[in-house]
Each structure stands twice: as C-alpha cells, then as structure tokens.
Amino acid sequence: MIYLAAAIWINVIVLMAWGIDYLWTRMVKPRYFNAALLPGTMVATLGRIVGLLITGAKVNNTALMSDDDQGAPQTDLQYEPKIPFFGPMLVGFIPLVAIGTAIYLLVMYLYEPLAQQLPVEKISAELPATGAAFWDQLRHLIDLTEATYVTLMKADYDNWQVCAAIYLMICLAIRSAPYRGNERGHFGAIATTAAIVALAGTVTTRPAELIEQSWPILVVTVGWLSLLLMASLIARGIVAIVRGLAKGGG
Numbered sequence: 001m002i003y004l005a006a007a008i009w010i011n012v013i014v015l016m017a018w019g020i021d022y023l024w025t026r027m028v029k030p031r032y033f034n035a036a037l038l039p040g041t042m043v044a045t046l047g048r049i050v051g052l053l054i055t056g057a058k059v060n061n062t063a064l065m066s067d068d069d070q071g072a073p074q075t076d077l078q079y080e081p082k083i084p085f086f087g088p089m090l091v092g093f094i095p096l097v098a099i100g101t102a103i104y105l106l107v108m109y110l111y112e113p114l115a116q117q118l119p120v121e122k123i124s125a126e127l128p129a130t131g132a133a134f135w136d137q138l139r140h141l142i143d144l145t146e147a148t149y150v151t152l153m154k155a156d157y158d159n160w161q162v163c164a165a166i167y168l169m170i171c172l173a174i175r176s177a178p179y180r181g182n183e184r185g186h187f188g189a190i191a192t193t194a195a196i197v198a199l200a201g202t203v204t205t206r207p208a209e210l211i212e213q214s215w216p217i218l219v220v221t222v223g224w225l226s227l228l229l230m231a232s233l234i235a236r237g238i239v240a241i242v243r244g245l246a247k248g249g250g
Contacts, residue, residue: 002125003201006211007194009123009218010096014186016225017176023232027239040099040171047098048179051091088185089192092178096189103172104217110165117151119144123219125212141226148223173224 024033034041122140155162178186201207 001127002208002211003194003198005125005127006215006218007190008127009222010190011187013173013218013221013225014096014176014178014190016222016229017174018178020174020225020228020232021177023236027236037171037174039168040173040175043098043102043172044095044175044179047095048091050098051094054094055087055090089189090185092185092187093189093193095179096176096186099172099176100217103169103221104214106165106168106172107217107220110161110168117154118147118216118220118223120216120219122147123215123222125215141222144219144223145226145230148227152227169220169224170228173221173228176221176225 021033122144124137124140128134128137152166155166157163197207197211
C-alpha cells in the first residue's frame with residue numbers, strides 16, 4: 001500500500017506545482033516568474049538533458065530561458081527517443097529524480113529543521129479507505145500547511161543558510177511541474193516507477209524501507225507546495241479583484 005500512497009502523493013506534488021506555475025504566470029510576466037525560479041530550472045533542465053541523452057534523443061534548442069516574452073525553459077518538443085514507449089517516461093522521470101535529490105540534499109544538509117519541525121505523521125502512508133478517513137486526511141493536510149507556515153514565521157532570517165534554503169526550496173518544489181509537451185511522460189513515469197518498485201517489493205523489503213526513510217522529504221514538499229498553492233490562490237483572487245475594479249473605474 002505504501003507504494004500506491006507514495007505514487008499518489010508524488011502526483012499531488014506535481015499537480016500542485018503545475019497549478020502554482022499556472023497561477024503566477026497569469027498574474028505577472030512569465031519571464032519574471034521563470035527568472036525567479038532559475039535554480040530549480042537549472043536542476044530540472046539538467047535532468048531533462050540527461051534523460052534525452054539516455055534515450056538516444058538529440059538535445060536541440062535547449063535553454064534555461066527562452067528569448068520570447070515567456071522566458072520559460074526552452075526545450076525541443078519534437079525530440080525522438082530511440083527507446084520506444086519508455087523513452088518519454090524516462091525523459092519525464094529523470095528531472096523528477098533530480099529535483100527530489102536536490103530537495104533531499106537541501107533539507108538534510110543545508111537546513112535540516114525544514115523536516116524536523118513538520119509533523120510527518122500528518123501525511124499517512126496508508127490510503128484512506130473510507131469517506132471519514134479521506135476527510136481526516138484533508139484536515140491533516142491543512143494542519144501540515146499551518147505547520148509549514150509556523151516554521152516559516154519562526155525561521156531565523158538573519159542566518160543566510162535559512163534564507164537560501166527557503167528560496168531554493170520554493171524554486172525546486174515548483175519546478176516539479178512537467179515540461180510543456182511531456183506531460184504524459186511525466187505522469188506515466190510516476191505510474192511506471194511505482195509499479196516497478198511495487199514488484200520489487202514482493203521480493204525484498206528494501207524498497208519499502210527506502211520509501212519510509214524518504215517520507216519526511218515527501219511531507220516537506222507537500223507542506224511547502226500546499227502553502228504556496230494557498231498563497232497563490234489568494235494572490236490570484238486579489239489581482240483579479242483589483243483588475244476588475246480598475247476596469248470598472250475606467
């Protein structure tokens with residue numbers, strides 16, 4: 001069950017990151033937003049390049065920021081991997097691994113309190129089997145979001161490591177979103193990896209142990225993205241109201 005739970009929560013992470021990207025690129029000029037996320041873009045782009053090379057595809061027209069008004073990470077949407085079917089999944093999977101590894105190193109070595117101060121038990125490794133359990137999990141997600149907010153409010157911003165960790169965490173978490181044109185490969189990679197790991201789990205308990213050890217990192221990422229998504233929705237509402245009033249007043 002832990003394999004399915006991990007796959008679902010990783011999908012939740014990707015969807016929240018995608019939603020945050022969508023909201024902000026419609027509130028401010030996308031070029032400014034993408035420039036602010038440059039460290040996360042570097043990690044994700046490097047992962048994508050590695051994925052393209054592994055699958056035998058050519059790396060063409062790749063840049064951290066395009067020259068147009070969007071300023072989004074530029075990549076070749078017409079790549080042709082030599083590995084059939086699994087090629088796009090690998091191209092989508094490796095950037096996720098790169099982002100996850102970067103978040104792990106960030107939390108474990110730069111600012112460990114990011115994980116220590118959050119209630120890991122709020123995100124259960126067991127899927128809710130009843131309606132009541134489902135609503136309990138949603139309440140726990142709100143509690144995790146609040147705990148993330150409290151952690152930010154209590155952070156020592158005089159310490160440069162804290163400021164760097166918070167900034168990098170935001171960049172990396174949002175860059176969990178799929179690259180444009182490879183959405184199916186992104187989500188397909190999550191499902192395929194979960195299936196392979198689950199099969200391996202029938203032979204040895206090591207995969208389940210690794211997931212349990214990595215669970216705090218998943219919880220940290222879920223907590224940050226849920227807080228960022230909530231803040232983004234509030235900001236989007238305020239911007240829409242202000243724009244509406246400005247048009248009405250004109």
